[in-house]
Amino acid sequence: MAMVKIKDGESFESAFRKFKKSCEKAGILSEVKKRENFEKPSVRLKKKSIAARKRAVKKSRKGWND
Known part of the structure; x- marks a missing residue:
């Protein structure tokens, strides 16, 4: 669970930004x-196998120009 401790005088916007980031x-x-x-x-x-195939193709292309 994401929790944010609010300091005294801290605005709602900054606390919300911290919460979104966490x-x-x-x-x-x-x-x-x-x-x-x-x-x-x-x-x-x-989907997992398709993603692995894409990673393999991308990795092989990366070494082609070097």
Whole structure:
């Protein structure tokens, strides 16, 4: 859980900014978006393999110009 301690005289905007930053660091929003709709395990596995393939292609291209 993201928590922010507010100092005396601190504005709401700055406290809210700190809260948003702590949520982003904790990965709360990405987790919520990921869990918004159910994803079948087969679909999850397929996405994972596609991402791995993309990383491999990108890595092989990176070494091509060197």
